[in-house]
Amino acid sequence: MKATVIATFFGVSLICTYAAKEATKKMKKAKLYFALTDVPQIDCDVKAGKIINPEFIAKCPPGCQDVKYRVYGTDIYASFSSVCSAAIHSGIIDNTGGKILVQKVAGHSGYRGSFSNGVRSLSLPRWRESFLVSEGKPRKGVTYPSTLEYSSSKSTAVKSEPKKLEQDLKATKSADTANPSEKASEQGDAVHKEYQTSPVLTPATQTATTTPTPTTTTTDPSTTMPKPTTTPATIRTTTVAAAAKTRPGLHRVRDIGSSSVHPAYSSVVAAASRQVQAAQGRGQNTDHTGIQRQEPVATFQRAASSTAHLAMETDSWKPGLSLFDTGFSSKEELNPKPLESTSQRNPNCKVDLSFLMDGSWSIGKRRFQLQKHFLGNVAQALDIGSTGPLMGIVQYGDDPSTEFNLKTYANSKDLRNAIEKIPQKGGLSNVGKALSFVNKNFFSDANGNRGGAPNVVVVIVDGWPTDPVEEASRLARESGINIFFVTIEAAAESEKQNIIEPNFVDKAVCRTNGFYSINVPSWFSLHKVVQPLVKRVCDTDRLVCSKTCLNSADIGFVIDGSSSVGTSNFRTVLQFVANISKEFEISDTDTRIGAVQYTYEQRLEFSFDKYSTKQDVLSAIKRISYWSGGTSTGAAIRYASEQLFSKSKPNKRKIMILITDGRSYDDVRVPAMAAHRNGVIAYSVGVAWAAQDELEAIATDPDKEHSFFVDEFDNLYCFVNQLIQNICTEFNSQPRN
Numbered sequence: 001m002k003a004t005v006i007a008t009f010f011g012v013s014l015i016c017t018y019a020a021k022e023a024t025k026k027m028k029k030a031k032l033y034f035a036l037t038d039v040p041q042i043d044c045d046v047k048a049g050k051i052i053n054p055e056f057i058a059k060c061p062p063g064c065q066d067v068k069y070r071v072y073g074t075d076i077y078a079s080f081s082s083v084c085s086a087a088i089h090s091g092i093i094d095n096t097g098g099k100i101l102v103q104k105v106a107g108h109s110g111y112r113g114s115f116s117n118g119v120r121s122l123s124l125p126r127w128r129e130s131f132l133v134s135e136g137k138p139r140k141g142v143t144y145p146s147t148l149e150y151s152s153s154k155s156t157a158v159k160s161e162p163k164k165l166e167q168d169l170k171a172t173k174s175a176d177t178a179n180p181s182e183k184a185s186e187q188g189d190a191v192h193k194e195y196q197t198s199p200v201l202t203p204a205t206q207t208a209t210t211t212p213t214p215t216t217t218t219t220d221p222s223t224t225m226p227k228p229t230t231t232p233a234t235i236r237t238t239t240v241a242a243a244a245k246t247r248p249g250l251h252r253v254r255d256i257g258s259s260s261v262h263p264a265y266s267s268v269v270a271a272a273s274r275q276v277q278a279a280q281g282r283g284q285n286t287d288h289t290g291i292q293r294q295e296p297v298a299t300f301q302r303a304a305s306s307t308a309h310l311a312m313e314t315d316s317w318k319p320g321l322s323l324f325d326t327g328f329s330s331k332e333e334l335n336p337k338p339l340e341s342t343s344q345r346n347p348n349c350k351v352d353l354s355f356l357m358d359g360s361w362s363i364g365k366r367r368f369q370l371q372k373h374f375l376g377n378v379a380q381a382l383d384i385g386s387t388g389p390l391m392g393i394v395q396y397g398d399d400p401s402t403e404f405n406l407k408t409y410a411n412s413k414d415l416r417n418a419i420e421k422i423p424q425k426g427g428l429s430n431v432g433k434a435l436s437f438v439n440k441n442f443f444s445d446a447n448g449n450r451g452g453a454p455n456v457v458v459v460i461v462d463g464w465p466t467d468p469v470e471e472a473s474r475l476a477r478e479s480g481i482n483i484f485f486v487t488i489e490a491a492a493e494s495e496k497q498n499i500i501e502p503n504f505v506d507k508a509v510c511r512t513n514g515f516y517s518i519n520v521p522s523w524f525s526l527h528k529v530v531q532p533l534v535k536r537v538c539d540t541d542r543l544v545c546s547k548t549c550l551n552s553a554d555i556g557f558v559i560d561g562s563s564s565v566g567t568s569n570f571r572t573v574l575q576f577v578a579n580i581s582k583e584f585e586i587s588d589t590d591t592r593i594g595a596v597q598y599t600y601e602q603r604l605e606f607s608f609d610k611y612s613t614k615q616d617v618l619s620a621i622k623r624i625s626y627w628s629g630g631t632s633t634g635a636a637i638r639y640a641s642e643q644l645f646s647k648s649k650p651n652k653r654k655i656m657i658l659i660t661d662g663r664s665y666d667d668v669r670v671p672a673m674a675a676h677r678n679g680v681i682a683y684s685v686g687v688a689w690a691a692q693d694e695l696e697a698i699a700t701d702p703d704k705e706h707s708f709f710v711d712e713f714d715n716l717y718c719f720v721n722q723l724i725q726n727i728c729t730e731f732n733s734q735p736r737n
Contacts, residue, residue, distance in 0.1 A: 049079035060084035068361035073111030079129035089119035099136025349538035359425035396434035397427030407448030431465035454546035473508035510545035549728035551590035561627035598636035599629025633664035
């Protein structure tokens with residue numbers, strides 16, 4: 001009986017123990033299931049800097065590949081980047097969304113922009129906090145929050161960019177009352193400049209750095225933060241193991257001096273620690289306080305086994321940098337001062353000027369504001385007025401629109417105030433569309449175009465256009481518009497493959513001699529080009545594209561090579577042709593020259609597309625050999641229409657200059673009228689025995705002095721200037737296509 005009771009007791013105990021173990025297993029499974037399934041959702045516009053949690057798993061929605069969700073960096077990202085857009089850029093997820101693991105790390109001294117997986121990230125010199133992204137799988141032993149903590153009380157991290165523009169600008173101005181850490185996060189797209197530093201710590205940077213031994217401090221009134229006055233006894237360095245895309249997981253930032261360094265890096269870390277101590281012993285890389293400074297984050301993009309690469313990255317030292325760099329700049333840098341209010345008016349600067357301002361999402365709010373400062377300073381430097389320069393603005397994104405035209409504002413003050421109120425359009429950087437829009441719509445009498453003033457377009461573009469510009473630019477130039485380009489932060493070598501139209505500036509500007517293009521390395525350097533740009537647009541003598549009579553034509557010479565001319569006189573005719581040609585701006589995109597020689601037969605000496613430089617054209621004219629024969633001028637006109645002018649470019653004015661010394665053996669009227677109907681403007685030059693009635697029939701309009709008569713070949717040179725003047729008068733009197 002007693003034995004039965006004991007056996008029963010042990011049996012019940014075993015059953016209870018087994019049941020307890022099973023319950024524990026189920027509880028663990030339930031917790032694991034909860035951890036894997038209860039993942040917080042975040043929006044596309046949520047930035048890592050707004051989330052307090054140093055490490056978390058989150059789920060991104062579809063559609064975060066949009067350009068308005070900006071990203072800064074490659075593999076390691078600045079904390080005011082869109083978390084989900086950064087995950088797409090790194091290849092962790094695609095535009096359909098998905099789970100990601102985010103780890104906060106220390107600030108980096110430089111973020112490299114790139115184009116990857118359909119997302120264009122931007123470069124940045126420095127920021128106070130960074131983050132890494134990897135596959136959304138939990139790491140062993142880490143508990144992840146089911147609800148994320150944000151730095152504001154609202155459930156979403158940030159409102160949409162356009163709605164918060166005014167709030168962000170107010171936050172910038174109230175720097176003395178705002179918390180520096182929060183302000184750095186809110187200033188969005190702030191910062192393409194060397195930054196002033198203030199020692200502000202975030203949860204991530206606290207995790208990534210170690211606490212130095214206590215020091216005596218004094219208060220620095222410029223930062224209201226404790227400022228060390230003695231050197232810490234020891235300074236430890238940090239390293240970030242930024243995982244390559246092929247690796248399954250990421251490792252937290254560890255102290256080099258800590259025993260918890262990941263085993264894979266232990267030998268490298270030890271070597272780096274010895275290098276640090278050696279450098280300290282030599283007294284290298286110290287600032288004025290005696291504090292050793294080091295690059296806060298070493299990023300590597302190779303596999304973890306690449307120890308040599310990690311050692312190289314860990315040992316990257318730069319003087320003058322702080323572990324606590326916040327990414328802030330001074331007020332002057334964030335809000336460049338306007339130019340002095342003294343008048344800069346050039347009485348000879350009478351130009352009609354249109355600025356194409358970049359309103360695309362890629363430019364960001366902060367840079368858009370810098371762009372408006374720049375345009376306001378240009379307006380002030382020009383000293384806008386009805387007797388001098390006039391200025392209008394077109395903003396482009398997906399589609400262009402006129403903010404205000406040439407006659408909207410008659411002085412610089414009103415213009416500057418209007419510029420400050422321009423909201424950002426957003427969209428892509430469709431420069432080609434914008435140039436077509438300006439060519440067709442902006443420079444009209446109704447919009448204040450003054451006719452006699454040169455037309456100038458200045459295109460501001462961040463990076464590169466997202467559509468072709470060559471054809472639109474050509475048509476604008478041939479309409480007499482002088483095109484300037486101001487490019488900011490041009491593409492890196494690795495990004496040039498993404499440009500739709502390589503060398504787009506050279507294809508667009510009025511000339512490729514450097515006068516019409518300005519490259520600015522940083523948005524914070526933009527204010528430095530105000531005066532150089534104003535000087536260039538006001539140099540009316542060099543605005544050659546407005547002189548359409550010299551650069552917007554296909555000029556075909558039809559030269560009489562009959563026996564009555566003779567070899568010596570033929571050389572004089574060629575010199576006359578050369579003297580006319582050299583007065584024009586000759587290139588593929590400007591005036592082009594072609595030539596036909598005729599007797600009874602016709603010969604194409606060279607076509608419009610044969611030579612693209614003035615020197616080549618002049619050399620080709622000199623090489624034309626005298627033919628000799630009869631005089632069939634009518635057949636020559638027909639031949640020139642078919643073989644030369646039929647290949648003229650659209651929007652080019654077609655000019656035929658025919659030189660002959662006698663009456664034609666065939667009819668000239670019918671082929672001449674056919675040429676006129678096809679848009680050929682004909683000028684006739686008769687020498688010696690040329691028939692006056694035929695010269696007038698060949699000329700498009702004899703009443704406008706389209707025909708000339710010269711008594712001797714040697715006097716041809718006297719008519720060069722008169723002929724060019726008549727051509728230019730004709731150009732200026734005709735309406736633009």
